[in-house]
Amino acid sequence: MRDWMTRCRCKWYSLCPLRRFEEEGKISSIWKRKYCEGRWTDCERYKMEEKGEPHPDNMLPDGTIERGLK
Ligand code: SF4
Numbered sequence: 001m002r003d004w005m006t007r008c009r010c011k012w013y014s015l016c017p018l019r020r021f022e023e024e025g026k027i028s029s030i031w032k033r034k035y036c037e038g039r040w041t042d043c044e045r046y047k048m049e050e051k052g053e054p055h056p057d058n059m060l061p062d063g064t065i066e067r068g069l070k
Contacts, residue, residue, distance in 0.1 A: 010040035012049060017057040026069055027060070035061040 010016070013036055021027045035043040044063035048055045058069035 008037060010036045010043065010046060012040075012046065013037075016045070018045075018061075021069060027066075031061050 013019070016036065018027065018031060018036070022029055022032060035046075040046050043061040045055055045059055045061055056065060058066045060066055
């Protein structure tokens, strides 16, 4: 079960700052369903991570910087 779950998620899932924002109710779980557990290769955070490019914690998967998010 665990292997299946791991394969169906972005490899950065547990380390991603979006987890805390979700837990604190600051962002919708739609992001997680659409990207982190779905098409994570479309995530701007993922793409930048793969290229070793720095990106802020408050950047959403579509690349939007959410200024109030911290
Ligand atoms: S936000 Fe992007 S980088 Fe973070 S876990 Fe989701 S898909 Fe991966």
